[in-house]
Amino acid sequence: MRRFFIIKKMNLDPNQLTDYASTFVKVLIDYSPKLISAFLILFAGLYTIRLINRFIRSMMVKRDLDPTLTKFLSDILLWVLRVLLFVTFISNLGIETSSFVAILGAMGLAVGLSLQGSLSNFAGGMLIILFKPFKVGHTIEAQGVVGTVSEIQIFVTKLINANNQTIFVPNGSLSNGTIINYSLQGFRRADLTIAISYDTDIKKAKNIITDVLNSNPKILKTPVAEVSVKNLTDNAIQLAVRPWANNEDFAAVFSETLESCKLAFDAAGIVVQPYVRESSKVNS
Template sequence: MRAIEIQNYFETVKKLVLEYSPKFVVAVIILLVGLWATSFITRTAKKLMIKRNVELTLSNFIGNLIFWTLRILLFVTVISKLGIETSSFVAILGAAGLAVGLSLQGSLSNFAGGILIILFKPFKLGDTIEAHGETGKVAEILIFSTKLITATNQVIYIPNGILSNGKIKNYSQLGIRRADLILKTSYQSNFSEIKSNILSFVATHELILQEPKPEVLVNELSETTIVFVVKVWTNNADFAKVSSDILEFSKTVVKL
């Protein structure tokens, strides 16, 4: 009796081996080929995006998204070849994805904002921007936030969700910038002479652009002073220097 049970056991094992060996071999082949293919497709996609000058952050993200999507599909394919039912597994995966999505609504908003920023490019790396009361140079565009470096060398992270939905002032995008400097002088002073002196100064300043043409205009007439504005154009990198030089020169010609 014992010998018969052992024989039946070996027969069952033999039957299972014969039945599942081809499936196992096919699954292993699919796995090995799939691992190579997913890596190859991901590398190729990244190279194509780099050639087309796609933002590095976006190309890395899309590459990772392609990689893990293909790996998940590969995993489902392999286990289905082994004869394992995949419908319940897919349902569980979908439910888990929904639960994670609901628990990470804020992060998903920042994620979507990061994608919009990378796609529509309201700013790029190296631009100086002002957003949500903060001004700084864009050091890094991440998927969930944007990193700014302020003029005082402070690091600021702004969530991409509010950044993509708010007002952004980009000081670098057009290459040049106008400085509007408000000055005051008394009614007893010779405003025409002051205007002429300032225009002569800005006409010879090497960092001030002469096109568009510099202007000195009366901005307001208060009870005690004439308020006027000096408008000059300069390259973004020279803005602070030009503003300082004009203010320093104006001190010698403006009388209060």
Template sequence: MDIEKWTKLGVEVATEYGLKILGAIIIWIIGSWVIRKLIGGTRAVMTKRGFDESLQKFLLNLIGWVLKILLILVILSQLGIETTSFAAILAAAGLAVGLALQGSLGNFAGGVLLMIFKPIKIGDLIEAQGEIGVVKEIEIFTTKLIGLSNKEIIIPNGALSNGNIVNYSTEGTRRVDLTIGVGYDSDIKKTKEVLMNVLTSNPKVISDPAPTVNVSELADSSINFAVRPWCKTEDYWAVFFESTENIKEALDAAGIEIPYPHQVEIHKNE
């Protein structure tokens, strides 16, 4: 065995690849440190701007994996391994995943938009996609509502972000719209006074904006009044039901008739 020959070959191999391996190790150490700093800086910016915690975790993990893959490609290139094929494989895999998950990616993008621009937040009463409910949770792909009958409603974020959203909680107050009909024999001024007294005597009805009572229509069999009390958002249904009941009792006490369909029979004597 030619020991000198093998020793010389070993030194050449160690010289050629040892420097590359050492360079790869240095690149990994420096690259990992840079990635940690970038992740930390990104997390600080997201926290300062009030990004949702679940969105932060998802985006930071995504950014971390992308940077680590790029770092691995750089290290492979440093070791003399052709990385073009790896890049092509990753691009093809990304395209295939994107095509297979078009709907999910749309929902993900919608979730990101909801968490960044915050048109809704947890606890808001909203109407969207034909559903009404209180926002329970905003996730990456879906948003969960609690419906008025305590049912859970799950709406894809893609549809939610691209559709109309009515947020009843943003302003903090809501107007209750009631239509009350009385008979044509009723005194309009007295009726308005009775209706207004019902509204102003309810402690849940706020004074600013002030409640209003106005004649809205001269219908076929009734004079219709537009009764419009304002209240806090959380008191909406209480004011709606209490006002409806109290108005009926007050009109009865005042002798004001609420008309209902009548059938008149005419008998002709021969």
């Protein structure tokens, strides 16, 4: 009686309720294949996305990628795959997805236009870490600065120069510009120039320099150091001295070679010709 009273009060006919219920059951039965297939795709997709994400992470770890970039890339991949799965899910439910895709495209375009510089630096960071033109600890020259790579971040690369100053170089310009890596080969050549007067015996001076190079244990025997005439100027003979050294010994070899050559020349009575800047001549 109470149930009938409530139905009566709501002005609902019991026959209408029966019709609604039968219609709902019919629609549910007709729609159940799509519903079941959509949820099967959803659960299978989530499991597949998890496997793909785990596989990509392991591949990036094997390639010794930066941990920060590894996590960032895997998270981006995870959410991109989830969005694609969601679009597929609602499409299988029979919901129109064209408007939804258009909204996503407009949002992506707006975000891309507002973050052009940041996205360029991000892409540059990925290229640097993927192709590895340099690593942490390498000494490089790029964008007019020289320093040792301290950290490769997503948007910038941090360098420490000889004065212990920290330099942040945007990855976008860094990846698109010229990079000189002084550490990649493991050893370097010092290019020195020593000027002597025209009164000096060239062979004697070259022999003295060669003895200096051979007596320094920090100078590599292979490749062989070179001593040759570089240039004949108006007031001096310029000798090119090119010793090779390991990266960690490069600075010491550079300064020790100059000092030892000067001391050896003094002992042999050879005067090092002072540098004279040649003034440009203008034809009258």
